[in-house]
Amino acid sequence: MRNIWTIAKREYDHYFITPIAYIVAFAILFTIGVIFAFNMFYFIQNSFQNPGSVPDISPVTGPFVFLLVLSAPALTMRLLSEEARMGTLELLLTAPVRDFELIAGKWLGAMLYILTIVAVTLVYPIILNNFIDPGIDWSTVLTSYLGLILIAGSFLALGTGISALFTNQIAAFFATLITFVFLWWLVGFPANVLSGSGADLFQYLNMQSHYYGALSDGIINLSDLVYYFSLIALGLFTGTVAVEMRRWR
Amino acid sequence: MIQVEGLTKDYGARRALHNISFDANQGEIVGFLGPNGAGKTTTMRILTGYMPPTDGVATVAGYDVVEESLEVRRRVGYLPETVPLYTDMTALEYLKFMADLRGIPNSEDRAYETLEHVNLTDRANSYIGTFSKGMRQRMGLAQALIHRPEVLILDEPTIGLDPAQVVEMRNVIKEIGKDRTVLLSTHILSEAQNMCDRVLIINKGKIVAEDTPDNLQSRLVGSQRVILRVRGDADGLDATVKKVKGARSVEVKPDETIEFEFSSGQDIRPQVAKAVVQAGYELIEMRPVGLSLEEIFLELTRDDAPSKKSS
Numbered sequence: 370m371r372n373i374w375t376i377a378k379r380e381y382d383h384y385f386i387t388p389i390a391y392i393v394a395f396a397i398l399f400t401i402g403v404i405f406a407f408n409m410f411y412f413i414q415n416s417f418q419n420p421g422s423v424p425d426i427s428p429v430t431g432p433f434v435f436l437l438v439l440s441a442p443a444l445t446m447r448l449l450s451e452e453a454r455m456g457t458l459e460l461l462l463t464a465p466v467r468d469f470e471l472i473a474g475k476w477l478g479a480m481l482y483i484l485t486i487v488a489v490t491l492v493y494p495i496i497l498n499n500f501i502d503p504g505i506d507w508s509t510v511l512t513s514y515l516g517l518i519l520i521a522g523s524f525l526a527l528g529t530g531i532s533a534l535f536t537n538q539i540a541a542f543f544a545t546l547i548t549f550v551f552l553w554w555l556v557g558f559p560a561n562v563l564s565g566s567g568a569d570l571f572q573y574l575n576m577q578s579h580y581y582g583a584l585s586d587g588i589i590n591l592s593d594l595v596y597y598f599s600l601i602a603l604g605l606f607t608g609t610v611a612v613e614m615r616r617w618r
Numbered sequence: 619m620i621q622v623e624g625l626t627k628d629y630g631a632r633r634a635l636h637n638i639s640f641d642a643n644q645g646e647i648v649g650f651l652g653p654n655g656a657g658k659t660t661t662m663r664i665l666t667g668y669m670p671p672t673d674g675v676a677t678v679a680g681y682d683v684v685e686e687s688l689e690v691r692r693r694v695g696y697l698p699e700t701v702p703l704y705t706d707m708t709a710l711e712y713l714k715f716m717a718d719l720r721g722i723p724n725s726e727d728r729a730y731e732t733l734e735h736v737n738l739t740d741r742a743n744s745y746i747g748t749f750s751k752g753m754r755q756r757m758g759l760a761q762a763l764i765h766r767p768e769v770l771i772l773d774e775p776t777i778g779l780d781p782a783q784v785v786e787m788r789n790v791i792k793e794i795g796k797d798r799t800v801l802l803s804t805h806i807l808s809e810a811q812n813m814c815d816r817v818l819i820i821n822k823g824k825i826v827a828e829d830t831p832d833n834l835q836s837r838l839v840g841s842q843r844v845i846l847r848v849r850g851d852a853d854g855l856d857a858t859v860k861k862v863k864g865a866r867s868v869e870v871k872p873d874e875t876i877e878f879e880f881s882s883g884q885d886i887r888p889q890v891a892k893a894v895v896q897a898g899y900e901l902i903e904m905r906p907v908g909l910s911l912e913e914i915f916l917e918l919t920r921d922d923a924p925s926k927k928s929s
Contacts, residue, residue: 457702464691465688
């Protein structure tokens, strides 16, 4: 556990000296800020026509989860591929650290970075809460954010695992992006076309179905949690096996 | 400290190590000598727990490198051939990270002490990316020493250093080797001769010779070579030398010199000198050419390596 923390801490610190991490943070926060501002503007303009409708947190969490599809690969691509390319992987693989601890530490470091960005966006529910009487529905905010964190965790775990398969960062980036596009978007098509158990399977794989109409609406299903935790486990397992394979090659 | 028994490693269809066995004791500096691609790095990577062998057993400090890999890694300091440094960290940050990974309490103090050991305290807060090759090599060594390991494995520790840095690095290693086990690889023979208590010559994944540097030299040098120089015209000199009993492989070299060889047992230099002077040449120089470890090495690692020079 201490090893995981040591590696995570180094990785977290590293994000603050890489331009790509700042670009990702800027892109996410800027986009969300613009969307939130225009949504508020639109809502105030139209509040007379639609009395009784209340703004919620979805203009913040919705774009955020979508932006994760595009930006999480940029945060995870170098995690292990760069160590392999620079030769520092040899350092870590001959240190008294288990392969799983290495992967888990890398994932946790990326996770802490995303959580830092997530924490910044908490100003929006607070702003909303001051606008609305009698206040915002905090339970929906909480589950939306829980979903956001679980999606980030799943993406970053898969990205960490994929990064361990490559020595080239760009290759890792695109392999990760394709995986996310598949899970977030493509998998929805067969789910709509097929019927029976095939459709059920694709529907279960579809990440959107475990967020929209579920966590984003204040509903916590055990099956959704199992889905996210399975993806995290799969990502970390892939990474551990990939590192193990490097030893045997 | 290190015991290796029948170690074999295959990379796919290619066999990199063939059934090698050796050991290294505490307080001993053992040199691994061989051309590039001989299997030095492979052996070291197996001993440091980086990769498992295909066959055979290796124990370090009493722990099996496969079964008790983490225990081995706790006790081994390793400097890989490409020095593994995070160029975007400062020297102190890097060593503190390595100390934390190894679970050393007061990691910052230890990092500082180790920097002192390798003479880099003045650059403690500089980024490693700005370091020269020699400083990077010292950082690599610092990283290998941070947990004060019982066994130190150094892959080409002096490669790419300038002569002054080489001397400095050698002194540091010799100092460490006094009470700990050091296994180092090199393809520079004078280095092995200078630093090591014992040398293992490895070629194509096999150990072809193992002894102290001095013994290796005397064991393998079966003949003595001598260079002979005369003033003026040297025509016919080779014929004169050839007539002396015991003189072999007489060659005319440019610059009025002749090189010849005789068996170590019987020194024919006086007879040669006499014959040359009697034939009317003005003898101005006669000096032995020591068969260096370099030549022994080339002999041993040649494709059709004969055990001795024959001519």
